[in-house]
Amino acid sequence: MLELYHADTAVCAAKARLVLAEKQIPYQGHLLNLSRGDQFAPAYLALNPNGVVPTLVHDGAVLIESTVICAYLDEAFPAHPLRPADPLGRARVQLWTKREDTIHDTVNSFTNLLFFRPALLARPLAERQARIDAIPDPNRRAKWWDILDHGIEARPISEALVRLARHFADMEQALAAGPWLAGAHFSLADTGLVSFFNRFTLLSLTGLWSERFPLLTDWFARCQARPSFAVAIGDFISPAVVDTYATSSAPGWPAVRSLYHDLLEQMKV
Numbered sequence: 001m002l003e004l005y006h007a008d009t010a011v012c013a014a015k016a017r018l019v020l021a022e023k024q025i026p027y028q029g030h031l032l033n034l035s036r037g038d039q040f041a042p043a044y045l046a047l048n049p050n051g052v053v054p055t056l057v058h059d060g061a062v063l064i065e066s067t068v069i070c071a072y073l074d075e076a077f078p079a080h081p082l083r084p085a086d087p088l089g090r091a092r093v094q095l096w097t098k099r100e101d102t103i104h105d106t107v108n109s110f111t112n113l114l115f116f117r118p119a120l121l122a123r124p125l126a127e128r129q130a131r132i133d134a135i136p137d138p139n140r141r142a143k144w145w146d147i148l149d150h151g152i153e154a155r156p157i158s159e160a161l162v163r164l165a166r167h168f169a170d171m172e173q174a175l176a177a178g179p180w181l182a183g184a185h186f187s188l189a190d191t192g193l194v195s196f197f198n199r200f201t202l203l204s205l206t207g208l209w210s211e212r213f214p215l216l217t218d219w220f221a222r223c224q225a226r227p228s229f230a231v232a233i234g235d236f237i238s239p240a241v242v243d244t245y246a247t248s249s250a251p252g253w254p255a256v257r258s259l260y261h262d263l264l265e266q267m268k269v
């Protein structure tokens, strides 16, 4: 039996759902409510000590970390493979998925800046304090305060943009050979990024790639057109959630755009 502990809009959980959908693997889902703090319940922490989603349980064996889960699914369920058979092809896919693990942090920084920050700033200081104090990891707490206090000028934001600019430029170059990131076939290299691009879209950030990287723009449209996108991502995000993200994030785009362009110029991308 295959069980996935996940959450509807959580990007890492959507990453695992996308692989399950592509490979047409049936599973039993357990939806957590992250705002309510389900991820910190002792029974869940016994499965995933990091208190995050996703967690996969396969015949009683527990797996954490979305990249590990996706590779495991591809290994354990050989039908509809998402990696080439040859060692070099697999290494190329792994190079992408390894880098993609660092992109999650940039998604998190922008979700904090453009989605959580506007709502939290409208709340009393004591409530803000309580919300951030509930985060167990001191480094994550510090990052939250930095973004809350300094907004677009917070260090994690410019760091995220530099990392994204480099990543997007490298994707654009890989896609010139394409048609997929790791070559001829849609693979874990692609699945690992689709939900991140969807979150950036919810956050009114499509200009990060659409204004500069045409092959990347086309790649994301092709990913969205695959049946797996609706099954694993679209169907979990209601129109009301899409509206909430848009209302909260759209006013932030001009400042992000301006900083991004400054950084691109400095980086000569």
Ligand SMILES: N[C@@H](CCC(=O)N[C@@H](CS)C(=O)NCC(=O)O)C(=O)O
Binding pocket: 010, 011, 012, 013, 034, 039, 051, 052, 053, 054, 064, 065, 066, 067, 104
């Ligand atoms: N490196 C982990 C990251 C997992 C992660 O951070 N998940 C987020 C959702 S995308 C989460 O569960 N957050 C809950 C929280 O921060 O309290 C993975 O790839 O599985």
